[in-house]
Amino acid sequence: MRDARRWWGKHGHLFVFLTPALLIYGLFMxxxxxxxxxxxxxxxxxxxxxxxxxLANFATVLTRWPYQERFWGALSHNALxxxxxxxxxxxxxxxxxxxxARKWRGFAFFQAAYFLPHTLSLVVVGFLWRMLLxxxxxxxxxGLRRVGLDGWVxxxxxxxxxxxxxxxxxxxxxxxxxxxxxxxxAVQAIPREFHEAAVVDGASPWQDFRFVTFPLLLPSIAMVTxxxxxxxxxxxxxxxxxxxxxxSPNYATDLLATFFYRTAFGDPTTGGEPGQIGVAAxxxxxxxxxxxxxxxxxxxxxxxxxxxx
Amino acid sequence: MMxxxxxxxxxxxxxxxxASALAQTNLTFWSWRTExxxxxxxxxxxxxxxxxxxxxxxxxxxxxxxxxxxxxALQGGGGPDIVHLRAYGGMESLAQAGLLVxxxxxxxxxxxxxxxxxxxxxxxxxGGVYGVPFALQTVQVLYNIDMFERLGxxxxxxxxxxxxxGDALKASGVNxxxxxxxxxxxxxxxxxxxxxxxxGGTPFFEAITAGETxxxxxxxxxxxxxxxxxxxxxxxxYTGIGYTDMQTLFAFEQAGMMAAxxxxxxxxxxxxxxxxxxxxxxxxxxxxxxxAISFYVDGSYGINANSPHQEAxxxxxEFLASQEYGQMFTDTLQQISAVPGTAPTSEALAGMVExxxxxxxxxxxxxxxxxxxxxxxxxxxxxxxxVMAGDKDLAEAVVNIQRGVxxxxxxxx
Numbered sequence: 001m002r003d004a005r006r007w008w009g010k011h012g013h014l015f016v017f018l019t020p021a022l023l024i025y026g027l028f029m030x031x032x033x034x035x036x037x038x039x040x041x042x043x044x045x046x047x048x049x050x051x052x053x054x055l056a057n058f059a060t061v062l063t064r065w066p067y068q069e070r071f072w073g074a075l076s077h078n079a080l081x082x083x084x085x086x087x088x089x090x091x092x093x094x095x096x097x098x099x100x101a102r103k104w105r106g107f108a109f110f111q112a113a114y115f116l117p118h119t120l121s122l123v124v125v126g127f128l129w130r131m132l133l134x135x136x137x138x139x140x141x142x143g144l145r146r147v148g149l150d151g152w153v154x155x156x157x158x159x160x161x162x163x164x165x166x167x168x169x170x171x172x173x174x175x176x177x178x179x180x181x182x183x184x185x186a187v188q189a190i191p192r193e194f195h196e197a198a199v200v201d202g203a204s205p206w207q208d209f210r211f212v213t214f215p216l217l218l219p220s221i222a223m224v225t226x227x228x229x230x231x232x233x234x235x236x237x238x239x240x241x242x243x244x245x246x247x248s249p250n251y252a253t254d255l256l257a258t259f260f261y262r263t264a265f266g267d268p269t270t271g272g273e274p275g276q277i278g279v280a281a282x283x284x285x286x287x288x289x290x291x292x293x294x295x296x297x298x299x300x301x302x303x304x305x306x307x308x309x
Numbered sequence: 310m311m312x313x314x315x316x317x318x319x320x321x322x323x324x325x326x327x328a329s330a331l332a333q334t335n336l337t338f339w340s341w342r343t344e345x346x347x348x349x350x351x352x353x354x355x356x357x358x359x360x361x362x363x364x365x366x367x368x369x370x371x372x373x374x375x376x377x378x379x380x381x382a383l384q385g386g387g388g389p390d391i392v393h394l395r396a397y398g399g400m401e402s403l404a405q406a407g408l409l410v411x412x413x414x415x416x417x418x419x420x421x422x423x424x425x426x427x428x429x430x431x432x433x434x435x436g437g438v439y440g441v442p443f444a445l446q447t448v449q450v451l452y453n454i455d456m457f458e459r460l461g462x463x464x465x466x467x468x469x470x471x472x473x474x475g476d477a478l479k480a481s482g483v484n485x486x487x488x489x490x491x492x493x494x495x496x497x498x499x500x501x502x503x504x505x506x507x508x509g510g511t512p513f514f515e516a517i518t519a520g521e522t523x524x525x526x527x528x529x530x531x532x533x534x535x536x537x538x539x540x541x542x543x544x545x546x547y548t549g550i551g552y553t554d555m556q557t558l559f560a561f562e563q564a565g566m567m568a569a570x571x572x573x574x575x576x577x578x579x580x581x582x583x584x585x586x587x588x589x590x591x592x593x594x595x596x597x598x599x600x601a602i603s604f605y606v607d608g609s610y611g612i613n614a615n616s617p618h619q620e621a622x623x624x625x626x627e628f629l630a631s632q633e634y635g636q637m638f639t640d641t642l643q644q645i646s647a648v649p650g651t652a653p654t655s656e657a658l659a660g661m662v663e664x665x666x667x668x669x670x671x672x673x674x675x676x677x678x679x680x681x682x683x684x685x686x687x688x689x690x691x692x693x694x695x696v697m698a699g700d701k702d703l704a705e706a707v708v709n710i711q712r713g714v715x716x717x718x719x720x721x722x
Binding site: 045046048065066133134135136153154155156157158159160244246248249250251265266271272273274275276 | 376377380384397398399402406489490491492493494544545546547548549550554558563675679682683684686687690691692694695698700701712713716
């Protein structure tokens with residue numbers, strides 16, 4: 001009894017501080033997650049819950065045509081989304097960050113310029129680029145025509161072989177500010193002595209980057225990569241705004257999230273299909289599992305490669 | 310202190326006021342037509358002038374959220390008294406769940422409606438009509454009358470003439486058709502305008518809905534082939550041209566024709582009021598073969614089965630089925646009223662009604678193949694989007710459309 005009171009006296013304040021966060025987290029994160037898990041195990045007729053069906057909804061998503069074709073298609077698009085974004089941010093993004101770290105003239109301007117697109121809502125970005133890329137009156141097409149490159153004007157967002165890559169590039173334009181910011185902070189945090197020691201040892205600028213800067217950046221790169229992964233596997237707004245919920249053209253830009261959205265809420269104004277809550281919840285759970293497993297591995301890897309200066 | 314007579318008078322007045330307020334029935338009316346609020350308030354005022362004991366309050370919700378809001382409310386035992394219903398597969402599940410009042414036999418005016426029109430509000434399970442259809446849409450080719458006159462062009466009567474008109478328009482520096490394929494659903498619109506003439510209109514429609522034939526029927530492929538044959542005449546870079554681009558191209562005279570729905574007249578009037586629009590059905594190879602256009606019911610008005618004001622709701626529904634209302638509807642909203650015997654005052658709309666009466670056939674996928682998942686519309690839109698872009702063979706698309714519909718359409722199984 002006395003022990004309990006003493007324990008409470010020592011640790012009670014923790015609960016007081018944690019309760020508000022736990023309540024909000026429970027109400028808006030844990031509860032919807034758990035309920036979507038249960039939704040996926042039931043049969044639904046429109047928005048009315050019917051009987052328990054076990055894993056039937058998962059079987060539908062993974063084995064039944066056309067769901068399975070849509071699911072694997074969307075998954076591969078998300079994977080490409082992540083791989084390309086990762087490639088761009090760890091080359092171009094890292095390069096820009098290292099350049100900015102030199103604090104040349106105009107440093108502040110460029111830092112702001114690179115970060116600015118990241119502050120825009122993706123809905124705004126999508127709308128903006130949809131207009132810019134319009135093959136008839138978009139600024140990109142007009143500009144190309146102005147310099148005589150008429151043949152280069154393509155319906156970028158309308159062709160199945162270019163639509164997804166175009167969207168990934170637009171996303172990179174909006175996203176890149178974040179990795180640059182993180183890498184820049186990490187580069188600046190590396191003590192000057194390390195570079196000086198390398199120079200004294202006769203290292204070239206490339207060797208300085210390769211053997212001093214880069215290894216010390218690895219934890220930041222790993223962290224940003226995990227965030228990119230989570231972000232890209234949840235990507236939705238850009239495709240929704242630029243291509244619609246059907247992942248036009250012919251599902252070439254369909255992502256897991258647009259597939260989920262279409263399945264959950266139907267499409268009363270176009271295909272006339274009712275929402276299928278159960279199947280959609282199964283898609284949501286599969287997304288959660290994929291993102292959860294990969295992120296958990298990523299986080300383990302990052303914590304192991306943590307460096308202290 | 311108040312004199313006694315005055316007090317009695319005041320009391321009588323108060324009682325009379327209270328009694329009239331109690332006798333008033335207030336009906337709630339939900340809809341997705343946010344753009345038509347002013348028009349509906351006008352219609353309701355006309356109803357209230359004749360029925361002073363009933364008031365109606367009109368509440369529209371966002372188009373894309375309306376279905377969810379409505380079905381959630383109805384299934385919870387609540388919702389409005391009067392329900393603006395979608396058509397075909399969009400309303401059937403509500404009727405099947407017993408959430409709507411069956412109207413045939415109760416609303417006398419429904420007997421005068423065209424049976425094809427009533428299909429839009431019919432529950433196929435029991436054959437009952439659960440709504441009073443309000444608007445019809447037709448799908449055909451719209452054209453710019455002034456541009457045709459300027460170039461000395463006429464409405465084509467054969468397929469070859471249609472292509473010649475297209476060539477002439479292109480030679481004059483504009484697009485022949487404003488149509489693009491970037492927004493999947495506009496592919497279905499294009500098919501709705503081009504297809505019926507080549508699959509043979511209603512006979513094919515009846516055969517396929519009865520299960521006597523399926524989508525592998527050569528008539529269906531022939532119709533799709535014509536749609537593909539129009540690719541050189543669509544807007545430049547048509548795979549990147551979305552719906553709003555199409556509207557802009559046609560409204561601002563960058564294209565002479567547009568395969569589109571009758572609802573486009575209202576949109577064009579607000580984009581470019583000076584535009585004079587004519588319409589025609591896509592002609593067959595020779596002038597003697599009949600051509601056809603698609604039509605469909607846009608939706609209907611129904612009564613919530615759980616409404617406590619059944620009698621008042623029925624009176625309002627009877628008003629919505631009356632010719633007086635139909636005329637008011639078509640005059641105010643410039644759309645085709647589903648009420649028989651109403652005549653549009655606008656010349657362009659009147660032309661479409663005439664075509665519909667003579668050559669109309671139900672809009673294939675929307676009216677008959679939206680009762681399951683994947684719907685015929687979803688399949689046609691996405692498969693044809695790929696075919697139009699040159700990414701897929703037509704034969705493969707046809708196989709997929711058939712396979713998809715067969716997932717749920719019993720006669721194909």
